[in-house]
Amino acid sequence: MPTETHVHDPLAWLDEASAERRAAGLHRELAPRVAGAPGEGRGAIDLSSNDYLGLGAHPEVIAGAVDAARRWGTGSTGSRLVTGTTEEHAALERELAAFVGASSGLVFSSGYTANIGAVTALAGRGALIVSDAGSHASLVDACRLSRARVAVAPHGDVDAVERALAVRAEDRALVITDSVFSADGDLAPLRALHGACRRRGAVLLVDEAHGLGVRGEGGRGLVHELGLAGASDVVVTATLSKSLGGQGGVVLADPRVREHLIDVARSFIFDTGLAPASAGSARAALAVLRREPGRAAAVLDRAHELARICGGARPESAVVSLVLGGPQRAVDAARWCAVRGLRVGCFRPPSVPAGTSRLRLTARADLTDEDMAIARDVLGAVAEGAAA
Structure with missing residues (x-):
């Protein structure tokens, strides 16, 4: 029976694949959220979830x-x-x-x-x-x-x-x-x-x-x-x-x-x-x-505000993209936002085509004026290249 040192590792290819993803800026990690309703111990304004109407904690x-x-x-x-x-x-x-x-x-x-x-x-x-x-x-x-x-x-x-x-x-x-x-x-x-x-x-x-x-x-x-x-x-x-x-x-x-x-x-x-x-x-x-049917319109109103902050076209949905180019730049920008109290989505290939990695922002009906003021400061700086 062969000893352990002579047994071929059938999962060795995973190490190579992982190294390639890391080099390309495509490594992903899970980031558990802290329990609590928005603003109660979570520590960041949420512009990344798909809870568009703010009903997840209603x-x-x-x-x-x-x-x-x-x-x-x-x-x-x-x-x-x-x-x-x-x-x-x-x-x-x-x-x-x-x-x-x-x-x-x-x-x-x-x-x-x-x-x-x-x-x-x-x-x-x-x-x-x-x-x-x-x-x-x-x-x-x-x-x-x-x-x-x-x-x-x-x-x-x-x-x-x-x-x-x-x-x-x-x-x-x-x-x-x-x-x-x-x-x-x-x-x-x-x-x-x-x-x-x-x-x-x-x-x-x-x-x-x-x-x-x-x-x-x-x-x-x-x-x-x-x-x-x-x-x-x-x-x-x-x-x-x-x-x-x-x-x-x-x-x-x-x-x-x-x-x-x-x-x-x-x-x-x-x-x-x-x-x-x-x-x-x-x-x-x-x-x-x-x-409360007005929640749907409120989502689009907030999306329009986010698009103005990012210098983008008027959106037709809750989704606003700030395209940054390379995947590592998008990852760095998302981390930069998180440190400043803003949780944003980070989309990289294969979710989006190569060269279009981005911050993917989602508007919510329950975003406050104070939330939007912080988003304006942080995202405005990203759009101007401060997080590069």
Whole structure:
């Protein structure tokens, strides 16, 4: 039997890969947050999270989670098809669908699994998927898992999408896109995409992860804003972890789509259901948003202020990017901001293209004037090169 010193280390390649990432400025570390509501021991103004409406620590939302946990326990105890569906899940699906103008909803354990489930179940062998080049990683992974033929269209290029649909040999086709793209915060041309789908007999799948709670009347999303809500050939996915401040995902679509997903979507069938506490918190967050629709407009107002500070164009969503170039410069700038009381996002490849590493800033409805004054001082200095 060989001694330990002569055994080949099958994980030695990880050391080399790690060294390469560090040299390229692409090493990542986890940074645990300190417990407490914003301003209570956290030590930094949050411009990095996706809690756009400021509902993650809202007393009513926390109470919704606690109440559901007390009634149903801490976990769902099984898959949705066995013991993992409670009355809380069913009520959440009805309420979310009604809010965005959809016919039905199906809740998943995350936005990621919702996208995986919807794309793989609606496509598959013998189908074509046309995906925007800027689609979220969960949609990209769903394309790879679907076994469909995938055509990637240049970002926002409706003509390229229509050409791909027009020359296809497949009977079924699915066009997928984010509504609001997570890195730049720009909007997809949904009306034009839907027109192309109608002309070419395709289904449009829209990920509203960054649109729900921010765009549309009272935060009902970009699909609703553009008059596409409830269309049978439009499937909407969303996450509960951004504007609704919790965790989970949902597919909002024609009831036939819902029935199909329950029967065949593997990330629904074989996954443990969303914890009842998360369903309860999402319902409570949705109730707050219905009662206080002005939160959605407040997000955009703060985003506009952040863009002015950074010298950027007027944003169309909660996302504001301060592009700095190389990854190490972005990392250094993020650390510089943190020391000065501002927590910002740092996006580097593969999240963004090479040469466009950036501070990714997210506006929130509950940012105060004092918060914005500090952001103005710190980000203004970064924009002028003080953190270089």
